[in-house]
Amino acid sequence: MIEAFLEPGVLVRHPQEPGWGLGQVQSIDDNRVTVTFQEAGKRVIDIRHVTLDYVGPDPRDDGQGA
Numbered sequence: 836m837i838e839a840f841l842e843p844g845v846l847v848r849h850p851q852e853p854g855w856g857l858g859q860v861q862s863i864d865d866n867r868v869t870v871t872f873q874e875a876g877k878r879v880i881d882i883r884h885v886t887l888d889y890v891g892p893d894p895r896d897d898g899q900g901a
């Protein structure tokens with residue numbers, strides 16, 4: 836099942852690979868999600884085996900405005 840939050844542009848983290856840093860979802864093809872991570876580059880994640888952690892559209896936005 837594809838997580839409801841997964842869509843292109845969303846920011847995520849890989850729970851087993853914290854060193855990869857923040858990732859941005861690029862595309863979703865069935866159970867394969869392509870994510871570009873800050874420290875690991877582009878990776879294809881099979882979400883049947885890994886549940887990505889949702890970070891949000893922009894982790895710097897605290898909802899308070901600038």
